[in-house]
Amino acid sequence: MQFVDFSSAHGMLKSTVDSYPDRTAYSWFVEPGVTESVNWREFYDQVIEVAKSLIALGIKKDDKVNIISYSCYRWALSDLGITTAGGCTVGIYQSNLPKDCQYIIDHCDAVAIFAEDQVQLDKLFEIKSEIPDVKKVILLNGDHDDDWVLSYEDFIKLGKSLPDEEVESRVADTKSTDTAAIVYTSGTTGVPKGSVLTHDNITFTAQSVKLSGEFQDGDKTFLFLPLAHIFAKSVMYSSIIAAVPLTFARKIETVVEDIAVAKPNWFASVPRIYEKIYSKILGGAESKGGLALKIFRWAVNVGEKVSDIKLSKKPVPLPLKIKYAVATKLVFSKVQNALGGNVRWCISGAAPLNPSIAKFFHAAGILILEGIGMTENTSFTNINRYDNYRFGWVGQTGPGIEQKIADDGEVMFRGRNVMKEYYKNPEATERTFAEDGWLYTGDIGEIDDEGFLKITDRKKHIIITAGGKNIAPSVIEGVMTTSKYIGQVCIIGDRRKYLSALVTLEKENIEDYAKKNNIQYNDYDELNVNPEIVDLITKEVQSRNKEFASFETIKKISIVPEWTIENSCMTPSMKIKKNVIIEEYDEKIGEMYPE
Ligand SMILES: Nc1ncnc2c1ncn2[C@@H]1O[C@H](COP(=O)(O)OP(=O)(O)OP(=O)(O)O)[C@@H](O)[C@H]1O
Ligand SMILES: [Mg+2]
Numbered sequence: 001m002q003f004v005d006f007s008s009a010h011g012m013l014k015s016t017v018d019s020y021p022d023r024t025a026y027s028w029f030v031e032p033g034v035t036e037s038v039n040w041r042e043f044y045d046q047v048i049e050v051a052k053s054l055i056a057l058g059i060k061k062d063d064k065v066n067i068i069s070y071s072c073y074r075w076a077l078s079d080l081g082i083t084t085a086g087g088c089t090v091g092i093y094q095s096n097l098p099k100d101c102q103y104i105i106d107h108c109d110a111v112a113i114f115a116e117d118q119v120q121l122d123k124l125f126e127i128k129s130e131i132p133d134v135k136k137v138i139l140l141n142g143d144h145d146d147d148w149v150l151s152y153e154d155f156i157k158l159g160k161s162l163p164d165e166e167v168e169s170r171v172a173d174t175k176s177t178d179t180a181a182i183v184y185t186s187g188t189t190g191v192p193k194g195s196v197l198t199h200d201n202i203t204f205t206a207q208s209v210k211l212s213g214e215f216q217d218g219d220k221t222f223l224f225l226p227l228a229h230i231f232a233k234s235v236m237y238s239s240i241i242a243a244v245p246l247t248f249a250r251k252i253e254t255v256v257e258d259i260a261v262a263k264p265n266w267f268a269s270v271p272r273i274y275e276k277i278y279s280k281i282l283g284g285a286e287s288k289g290g291l292a293l294k295i296f297r298w299a300v301n302v303g304e305k306v307s308d309i310k311l312s313k314k315p316v317p318l319p320l321k322i323k324y325a326v327a328t329k330l331v332f333s334k335v336q337n338a339l340g341g342n343v344r345w346c347i348s349g350a351a352p353l354n355p356s357i358a359k360f361f362h363a364a365g366i367l368i369l370e371g372i373g374m375t376e377n378t379s380f381t382n383i384n385r386y387d388n389y390r391f392g393w394v395g396q397t398g399p400g401i402e403q404k405i406a407d408d409g410e411v412m413f414r415g416r417n418v419m420k421e422y423y424k425n426p427e428a429t430e431r432t433f434a435e436d437g438w439l440y441t442g443d444i445g446e447i448d449d450e451g452f453l454k455i456t457d458r459k460k461h462i463i464i465t466a467g468g469k470n471i472a473p474s475v476i477e478g479v480m481t482t483s484k485y486i487g488q489v490c491i492i493g494d495r496r497k498y499l500s501a502l503v504t505l506e507k508e509n510i511e512d513y514a515k516k517n518n519i520q521y522n523d524y525d526e527l528n529v530n531p532e533i534v535d536l537i538t539k540e541v542q543s544r545n546k547e548f549a550s551f552e553t554i555k556k557i558s559i560v561p562e563w564t565i566e567n568s569c570m571t572p573s574m575k576i577k578k579n580v581i582i583e584e585y586d587e588k589i590g591e592m593y594p595e
Pocket of ligand 2: 185374
């Protein structure tokens with residue numbers, strides 16, 4: 001297989017612009033239901049404008065520039081503008097608290113910041129005295145009268161008289177081994193680490209993804225994941241190399257509304273979103289009850305039969321095909337249409353997806369291809385293929401990427417997708433690399449003879465009970481979240497006699513349950529300790545315990561408020577932070593283990 005050796009992200013963009021100048025590149029919403037677009041040529045011209053203005057602003061080669069914003073068109077523009085000017089992009093989640101923004105701005109030595117809006121700007125003013133190296137803040141939306149701040153429009157004016165040669169010479173000076181981005185890890189297990197990603201890491205990975213995916217001419221995608229996370233960023237770069245038009249969601253709250261307009265052929269998401277959709281569909285069907293529920297159950301049953309046959313790669317017999325067509329018309333078309341009606345496949349990554357949820361969507365005619373990657377390998381190593389997939393596995397490696405399992409079960413990777421180092425953290429870099437460029441992942445897994453990878457859990461999350469049993473909690477947690485009443489689960493049990501779990505509730509379905517069962521409450525959080533709700537959740541857990549060996553069953557539960565990004569119990573990439581949760585609920589955990 002042939003990879004093109006691009007010298008930079010700019011070079012990769014240029015090749016797409018040269019091949020498809022008039023094809024739509026990006027779309028975004030100007031108001032609900034209404035989008036505006038640019039083609040690749042227009043995007044490229046605007047990237048050059050940004051690069052010119054950055055140079056005029058005094059950005060030098062290898063300077064670090066932050067982008068603090070939710071994913072949007074100007075994120076893409078700023079990012080490519082920064083690297084075209086020879087700089088390095090460092091994304092920061094718009095949901096980060098000021099102190100977390102400060103940590104990254106300071107740690108990465110940023111000299112300028114693109115900030116989404118007044119909300120982000122207010123955070124920056126709060127920490128201004130702590131980030132003296134930041135010379136300018138460019139406000140992506142709006143205006144603010146202060147020397148430190150430039151509106152986007154004024155920023156673009158800066159570069160107007162700069163000759164093209166200035167940008168051309170920056171592009172010529174950029175080597176594939178130069179740093180294009182420092183991307184901070186999600187912080188699931190501790191303080192985020194800055195992965196130094198080169199232009200080669202980014203352009204190679206985009207190509208490996210393209211070669212692994214089933215892209216068709218005319219495909220469109222839709223992005224709602226945050227671009228500060230490497231997962232979304234890799235999707236964006238893969239869309240550049242594959243020349244796939246990408247529509248940005250307005251915000252996470254409007255995804256459902258926006259996806260119906262964007263009508264993507266494929267998109268990427270994290271498991272938490274699929275789990276939420278699943279619970280909503282299940283909750284909706286069950287609350288209708290009666291005939292509607294009967295039809296729903298019949299359709300799912302038919303769909304699952306079709307799914308099994310498809311998984312065994314056999315043809316679906318005609319009578320079943322006919323039933324499936326009816327099931328689709330009556331039930332599944334609603335699910336498909338809710339995603340815009342054109343989705344051929346979607347990706348799940350960033351955390352484990354429970355196979356039964358993947359199976360449910362497959363039954364409903366939506367193929368979720370699970371993949372895996374980490375910030376340190378530009379977010380891509382393995383993915384299930386459109387014509388060769390399994391649920392519960394993260395698929396085979398992309399072209400050019402090698403995998404192996406260390407003696408203790410840890411998964412290791414090697415390839416041009418693997419980062420150069422952790423920024424300003426030589427100790428961590430040394431711990432993460434073995435000889436000959438192999439990267440330790442911290443994940444335990446197995447590889448079968450077809451090269452499919454299955455992840456057991458994170459090494460750090462493996463529980464060893466007081467009885468000496470080794471337990472991977474993520475599978476058990478995944479099964480528990482298939483309950484439409486359960487939102488999130490964190491299993492406890494390390495060096496304990498038995499397993500217990502902290503559980504959060506799936507709000508909408510619980511409220512519905514409370515209403516139907518006349519459960520009175522003033523404040524929603526009261527439901528966490530309501531005996532009827534505790535009983536409901538206990539039963540949901542107990543019925544799922546049956547899938548496991550006795551030592552893997554959850555003996556006690558404690559219901560706590562939802563873990564969110566805002567309460568720092570979930571990363572902006574939507575993974576629960578177990579160490580934070582365990583510390584926070586130390587007392588509740590203690591109550592589940594009375595002496
Ligand atoms: N499909 C998947 N199944 C299981 N785990 C996954 C999957 N995709 C990603 N992961 C997990 O996510 C990790 C990579 O995530 P990321 O680089 O965003 O930061 P993090 O590891 O969550 O945070 P930190 O390194 O700061 O603790 C992988 O090492 C793996 O543990
Ligand atoms: Mg990690």
